[in-house]
Amino acid sequence: MAERKRGTVRDLRRDNRSVLLRALYFGDPRSRQELSAETGLSPASVSNVVRDLMNEGIAVEVGSVDSDGGRPRVLLRVNPAYGHVIGVDVGETRVQIELFDLAMAERAKADYPLDRGHDPGEVVTRILEGIDAVLADGGADPASVLGVGIGVPGVVRQRPEVIVDAQTFGWSSVPLERLLREGLPDGPTGTPLPLLIDNGANTMGRAELWFGSGRGARNAIIGLIGSGVGSAVIRDGSPDNGADASAGEWGHTPLIVDGRRCRCGNVGCLEAYVGAEAMLERYVEAGGDPLPGDQETALARLVLDAATPGTTAARLVDETVAFLGASIGGLINLLAPERIILGGWAGLLLGDRYLAELRAAASRHSLRHLYASTSIELCRLGPDAVALGAATLPLDRFLDG
Template identity: 50%
Template sequence: MAKPNRQTVRDLRRNSRRAVLQQLYFNGPMSRQALGPATGLSSGSISTIVAELVSEELVEDAGTVGSDGGRPRNLLRVSPGWAHLIGVDVGETRVRVELFDLGLTELARCEHPLERGGRDVASVVRHISEGVADVLARADVPAGPLLGVGVGVPGIVDRGSPGGAVVHGQTFGWDAVPLEALLRSAVALPDGARLFIENGAKTLGRAEMWFGGGRGVSDAAIVLFGSGVGACVVIGGTVLEGTHSSASEWGHTTVHVRGRRCRCGALGCLEAYAGAEALIQRWREAGARLDPGADEETALTALIAAAYPDDPGVAPDPVAVAVLEETAEYLGAGLSDLINLCNPERILLGGWAGLQLAPYIMDSVRRHATSYALRHPAERVVIEPGRLGPDAVTVGAATLPLADFFARGGRRDEPEGEDGVVPERAGWRAAAGLRP
């Protein structure tokens, strides 16, 4: 039985503003005449909404474009300086905080290194709080126009708690951490600014789907290869998720029965073979001599240099080559599970370690992924590096308040409508190239 349409006039107006804003943001600059067919709204509605958005200075002129035999048409765009966004990447080795304008141009950044003993919740909350204040001060912008802060974290994000998002980061040493409540108490946010928490692999996926290699693709998997591995799965333009946001824990699927012990405590997880931490550990076990104090990025650079020396007179280290090839095979086998289960059109490999390794192992990863997967889905998938670089997690985190802003029709104080729109979901679908 069809559900009755309970949309109010406010809901309809909000949705119309959202449609116009999203078209201008993702496909602009555009003329008023082009907005009608793109949004399905009448010319009268477009004129009214555009006039409203221009009066609010949220939309501005962006020059003119000629028309066939007619008067030039004025172009419009979303004003990038109208508001600011902050994205936070809580990684395994550091907390990165970046401030963006509304067009997601970076205005300021800061990083706080995390030692193994500094992954406690209090330290991370302090780094985020200080980082938010720091980037606002560095860019010398007022806090008032801040739409919100998005935070990408390792682990499962449980939104079922009445106190806000709770994070279960087993490999991070976090057990049911009430991170949202802690951040709301510690971070000085202006009135109207919102706070969002999401798994880091999913924020990476959102960034790639909005602006990178996933743009225009309905079914995709975006892999975060850092100290560990995770994945964002997108089906039909929608992130595969639920209340507990656990689809990203692909790194803890079993690829070797009774295999190596993963840092989560289980045996044979993909992350025990393909994460940078495990990769370096296996190289050490094979005889590599590394400075005990070397961080993961330094150690991974040394491994690549040993396997692929710049000097043509230096022979590749066969042990380093073997470790990388084994990693490529395990990663390919893990990707074959995603291929068989989700039938993605595209798989993107991102994360700091994934981007660093991609030039050396990507061909091998593709070969192993397609050899382990079923032939039909393997033939339709494209596997390639992510396109947004190492800042993709923070960019994706910043899209969380941005998607919420769009879903509310570009109004900071707009409540959720009676149509049950979930702000993040509505903005996400449009950004993935689908009609809202």
């Protein structure tokens, strides 16, 4: 019985610490009294946890406010300089690595093209090179890093080790964590640095949920449109990855029966019509000349050319917007979210110019009362949202106490 009691007290202290840390992190600077009222913890519990956090350098004083007839109340917040987190976006054509302080202010960034396509060895090399580069450029001691979060395409299975199946990459059961582990520095206590891996659409969804257009939403869908198409499903305020961590493969839902061949090997998928790679292929199939530059440059040119009515580019983009809007309507009918948020570099490129048309197409393909209760918005965090969201993975672990 004694052992059980000690475990219960330890768990309670950890829970109290996590509640206080999250209140400090996600809110404005506040006093001990305000923290007690907000969290429901007793003033004594708040004082004990705050004392520990300040002794560790995690919480700092940032001023004071007058109180009613008593001493001024000291305001507290999480210390941004306490440590760092790293976020990695493994994309279709490049790997992006970013270093953040605890306020999620970017301190350094590295970007590497994938010259050998999606070879796992090159991806691992680029990630490790990027981690070294951002630590050097940001002047950060490796021991200050609380963890590395990585967003990747495909299905990420977490047990017994992290395995990635990315059909469009040609990855089958790639042991990404094991491949990375040997090259990572140790963490702050000399133990292995925490390494957390998730689907890139999910990490973008976390970023939007914490800091962007999804903030405050209980049920939302965040669509990631780049070379391909993915999504994060938010249920009851948290990502819903489904029974086997594969929920959110929006790009591989059927759009056209017996349609174009998709990169996944099936036919008629949404990604085979709306992904950037597919849009550029369809443009050439429709008679357009291949557009120069990398994929992002070429798609930007295609969207710009589409401003001229009657052109091949205009017809192609109009059709793509209609396809995407219809699929959004299907999501509304199926999941009844509060918000649908479009992100990814290609999603933002389309959404910036065609948001009204996307909303109109979604309205035509959804039930009126469901459409009326759903907002369709753009990602506020820009094309770096995947890396930012990946960095929240180790931050979330830290805030757990």
